[in-house]
Amino acid sequence: MSRVIALSGGIGGAKLALGLSHVLSPEDLLIVANTGDDCEHLGLSISPDIDTLTYTLAGLDNQVLGWGRRDESWAFMETLEALGGETWFRLGDRDLALHVERTRRLGAGETLSVVTQRFAGRLGVQATLLPMSDDPVRTRILTPGGWLDFQHWFVREQCRPAVLDIAFHGADRARPNAALLEALDARPRAIIICPSNPLISIEPILAVPGIREAISRCGAPVLAVSPILGREAVKGPTARMLADLGENPSAAAVARRYGKLLTHYVMEPGDDATGIEVRVHRAQTLMRTLEEKVALARAILSYL
């Protein structure tokens, strides 16, 4: 067995995960999702990155909205608004079923891993999808007005407050996903860090004690794909957050953050690779169509 292990956040990472799922057999692909974005909202346990990966891999992602589920309806949300409930976090009627059933199962003692695999399997995902940990890790953002829960900063405040610091609450006590450690110890073919926001999608995974060490120890190539093209992220606040934290937003800045963990780095032709100390590969990292996702996945595997 020679497995590829992909570390991913939401939208951007899920695009590459989908590409990989088209060029690898299901048993050769393990996708590990960030859970630092998870939140409890309306009493429900919500795992945005797991859900984005599940929907994308199942072909159920909403390509009109760019987030959430395909064929979504909003009757729940409309009624919640009429009742005076909190509506800043949009939950579609279909999406909601995942959150309600996950909350129920977690409450009944199932692990997030078991629930995640069950839902992915039910919706037709064939690759293995796992959370980085079954223990809660919660990303928080320090803003001029104080610490905010990640989704409060990201969705409710629409990323407006400046980012002064980032913390992964619970990470120091979280146990890494046992199946991930097992896969890392079983001579994986490669570790792929998807083009996700390093600050809030990948670093929470690496902050779970034991994961970074197991990646370094496993001896497999570790390849990251830049989430930055030129000076901008394809989607989301990656560039802006890097700038807030005093870094020059660039593909090279992301590579520097991963440092010695990497052996390979994939970035857009033309972007500045100055200071990157690992093997640099040039590829089209922008993935608009399925063909582009598959092409990038193929290119990546050819480098390894």
Place this chain on the structure above:
Amino acid sequence: MSRVIALSGGIGGAKLALGLSHVLSPEDLLIVANTGDDCEHLGLSISPDIDTLTYTLAGLDNQVLGWGRRDESWAFMETLEALGGETWFRLGDRDLALHVERTRRLGAGETLSVVTQRFAGRLGVQATLLPMSDDPVRTRILTPGGWLDFQHWFVREQCRPAVLDIAFHGADRARPNAALLEALDARPRAIIICPSNPLISIEPILAVPGIREAISRCGAPVLAVSPILGREAVKGPTARMLADLGENPSAAAVARRYGKLLTHYVMEPGDDATGIEVRVHRAQTLMRTLEEKVALARAILSYL
């Protein structure tokens, strides 16, 4: 102030409550809902009788289904089914908003009374609607296979198992709704027992310590409307349950169950009143249209 206090279960009781709301000013009508049917399902706190009353009084009841909310959609339920969740208890997308927001508010420490009033107000109900108690009371049904939670017997098993006994768990420890006791102590104009199932809609209310006594003590007329026409209930398992418990299902059997609590009883012309020891009034108790609901409400008030 001379208030009418109506005790009600779900569908049948809500019809009369709606009629009363058309002939009494909002400040003169207090509707007290049974909460013995309440359940925790999918981790949500569900109050079927409160919700039926809310929807009916707000003009939002689903007249096609005969239960639930108008203009309902089922995307949540379809997805829950795809995920392998429990689908025997049907929760529409709009209905769900009530349950999710109620569960959240109860979890945050609000009382069921506050939540009930808030939702009713938001949806346009003008009369006061209150649960019999803010403490949990759960009706359970003894069947040949053992005790079942009420909704398991009623919905999941579709009332099939024979009813050997009925218990109201928690009733002995439940505190009566303080606003109801206050209203009963403030010389109400009348207590009206709506045409609900006595066994599972009205008796749970009367089982909350202090409510029956406060009704008897208040000195106001106590009028019940028969939920039985001929030998059948208009809707639901009332007649069947009475028969299971060894009673001859009839309007008179219901009056006997209420016993000395009553001063007036309203029943369909032609039904046998033998053995009823309170003043009997004859009226059309079948309420198909709004006009029939209002007519019955008017008739009842004329008897008092």
